[in-house]
Amino acid sequence: xxxxxxxxxxxxxxxxxxxxxxxxxxxxxxxxxxxxxxxxxxxxxxxxxxxxxxxxxxxxxxxxxxxxxxxxxxxxxxxxxxxxxxxxxxxxxxxxxxxxxxxxxxxxxxxxx
Numbered sequence: 001x002x003x004x005x006x007x008x009x010x011x012x013x014x015x016x017x018x019x020x021x022x023x024x025x026x027x028x029x030x031x032x033x034x035x036x037x038x039x040x041x042x043x044x045x046x047x048x049x050x051x052x053x054x055x056x057x058x059x060x061x062x063x064x065x066x067x068x069x070x071x072x073x074x075x076x077x078x079x080x081x082x083x084x085x086x087x088x089x090x091x092x093x094x095x096x097x098x099x100x101x102x103x104x105x106x107x108x109x110x111x112x113x
Contacts (some may be wrong), residue, residue: 010110011083011108011109011110012070012071012109012110012111013068013069013070013108013109013110013111013112014068014069014082014083014105014107014108014109015066015067015068015105015106015107015108015109016066016069016082016103016104016105016106017044017047017048017051017059017063017064017065017066017103017104017106018051018055018057018059018064018066018078018101018102018103018104019047019050019051019054019055019057019060019064019101019102020055020056020057020059020098020099020100020101021054021055021056021099021100022056022099022100023099023100024093024095024100026054026100027093027099027100027101027102028093030050030054030102031092031093031102033050034046034047034050034090034102040089040090041088041089041090042090042104044063044104044106047063047064047090047104048063048064048065049063050064051063051064052064056099057098064104068107068109068112069082070112071083075096075097075098076096077094077095077096078094078096078101078103081094081101081103082103082105085103085105086105087105087106087107087108088105088106089104089105090102090103090104090105091103091104091105
């Protein structure tokens with residue numbers, strides 16, 4: 001749909017949760033469990049449970065919640081994935097210098113006003 005494409009274009013801020021693991025085998029296991037249970041659209045509450053249990057990022061205490069962030073605030077591959085994923089969907093596994101991530105995009109905004 002055309003309007004979906006427009007939504008993705010005008011987005012300057014994304015609200016997301018993520019799960020971070022150093023080991024690829026660990027993140028693959030988590031991704032497979034989430035995907036088997038919910039496909040690519042896990043509810044935030046379910047994603048948060050996985051983040052609290054398995055993520056190696058301090059954000060795990062908040063269910064992996066990163067809140068809103070703008071372009072330029074996250075490392076390249078992470079940012080690219082977050083900004084190109086529609087709200088309600090999780091990404092495939094993303095590799096960055098910090099490790100392996102799964103990102104759940106919760107919302108998008110053109111501005112924070």
